[in-house]
Amino acid sequence: MNKKILASLVIIGILGFALGLGTYAYFFDTADSTGNTFTAGTLDLQVRDSDEGWGDSVSGTWCTPSNWAPGEYFEAWIEMRNIGSIGVTHIRVKGINLDESVPGFADHIFLKTVIYSEYWNYSSNAPGTTRNEYNITNAIIQHYGMDTNNDGKITLNEFITWCQTYSMLFAEGPWESGEPYLNPGGAKPQILRLGFLFDPDAGNDFQGATASFDLTIWAGQSYEQYPPIWWATPSHGYGY
Numbered sequence: 504m505n506k507k508i509l510a511s512l513v514i515i516g517i518l519g520f521a522l523g524l525g526t527y528a529y530f531f532d533t534a535d536s537t538g539n540t541f542t543a544g545t546l547d548l549q550v551r552d553s554d555e556g557w558g559d560s561v562s563g564t565w566c567t568p569s570n571w572a573p574g575e576y577f578e579a580w581i582e583m584r585n586i587g588s589i590g591v592t593h594i595r596v597k598g599i600n601l602d603e604s605v606p607g608f609a610d611h612i613f614l615k616t617v618i619y620s621e622y623w624n625y626s627s628n629a630p631g632t633t634r635n636e637y638n639i640t641n642a643i644i645q646h647y648g649m650d651t652n653n654d655g656k657i658t659l660n661e662f663i664t665w666c667q668t669y670s671m672l673f674a675e676g677p678w679e680s681g682e683p684y685l686n687p688g689g690a691k692p693q694i695l696r697l698g699f700l701f702d703p704d705a706g707n708d709f710q711g712a713t714a715s716f717d718l719t720i721w722a723g724q725s726y727e728q729y730p731p732i733w734w735a736t737p738s739h740g741y742g743y
């Protein structure tokens with residue numbers, strides 16, 4: 504009985520409110536924001552090497568002479584640009600797909616040189632227009648953990664094995680310079696040089712041997728993105 508009384512009171516209240524609305528008249532006006540559009544930007548990484556122009560991939564960048572002999576050094580470069588509309592803050596590089604015709608050959612090929620570029624103006628401590636190249640080989644030997652047997656040499660085998668877990672990170676990045684590592688629109692391409700030495704003490708077992716690997720270059724916008732990285736960012740700031 505009490506519930507029925509309560510319900511009736513509510514209905515009466517609503518009716519009273521509705522009636523009240525009809526007793527006032529307010530002015531009003533409207534304004535619109537039309538055509539709101541969300542458009543995703545693009546990252547578009549391209550590479551080129553000494554014998555191929557800009558494209559999504561190159562081949563045979565690191566191809567030694569077929570008569571490569573112990574003690575001989577071989578270096579080659581790959582250049583990167585971003586023709587998308589958003590800047591790339593991080594480049595990561597991994598060596599994969601090691602293949603050797605004679606087991607152990609990759610233990611006698613040493614990664615001797617890692618050089619990468621940044622556009623950095625020392626005098627103003629700000630982004631610059633000159634592409635400077637930085638040799639970070641010592642930093643990699645000392646801090647990257649690639650030299651798993653701690654003999655002071657990074658073999659091709661050690662490099663590829665390390666890359667199963669990590670990737671080399673190259674980044675100027677907005678937190679440091681206010682400028683992405685790879686600018687949009689293809690501006691300011693960067694370069695990576697890798698040099699390899701055929702172990703001077705390699706024995707006769709490796710005559711005629713071949714080894715090959717692939718290099719994957721990844722461009723992104725964040726530390727957190729896959730693939731996993733080695734956190735010690737190579738940088739001119741480290742002074743190596």
Ligand SMILES: [Ca+2]
Pocket residue numbers: 552553554555561562563564
């Ligand atoms: Ca090529």
Ligand SMILES: [Ca+2]
Pocket residue numbers: 649650651652653654655656657658661
């Ligand atoms: Ca080693």
